Amino acid sequence: MIFLMENSLRKPLLFNLSFLLLFSFQSALSQTPFVKAIIPDQANIQYAGSIGYMSIGMGYNLFKEKAALSFHYGYVPEVKGGELHITAIKFEYKPWAIRIKDKLIFHPINPVLFLSYTLGKNFGFSFDSDQYAKGYYFWSPALREHLGISSELKILGDRSSRIKAISLYTEANTTDLYMISWFENRTSTPIYEIFHLGFGMRMYF
Secondary structure: OHHHHHHHHHHHHHHHHHHHHHHHHHHHHOOOHHHHHHOOOEEEEEEEOOOOOEEEEEEEEEOOOOEEEEEEEEEEOHHHOOOEEEEEEEEEEOOOOEEEOOOEEEEEEEEEEEEEEEEOOOOOOOOOOOOOOOOOOOOOOOEEEEEEEEEEEEEEOOOOOOOOEEEEEEEEEEEHHHHHHHHHOOOOOOHHHHOEEEEEEEEEO
């Protein structure tokens, strides 16, 4: 009986000690320069905008916050036209920052470039060679190149807090295929019809 009691006490004790050691190791590791370097500067959630019905992302500020490089995952549910999973890598340039009093910064025109890749069995980097001759289609079913423009209103917070600022933004973008289609039919298709609009919120750390 005593032996069984000792075993029953030993397992929770070992688990607790292991957890404490792991937590201590993670806390120490989080202070290293490498970990600090890979912690993102921003995170966002977005509705629509070519990378899913809803998407989330994280990114890094570049060139003293004049630009950003971000990584995204988007999801389209079945009820919205068929389930899709989309990944994207985005570069955004912010040439102008208009300060409005002490707590607001407005970025009016931000050029955006990004690549998106749709995952799934119906999407691949190239078309099935058993069905189509090589070079029959010049584009990739899954990979899209995007060109866009965004506007962002940033609300500044306390610089000493974990979240330094929160922003609201809108983005309009188009793809390589839409641009080619518009160019071939530009006399009958207004250019605004090839752009997709997205709205999002971003947090800065």
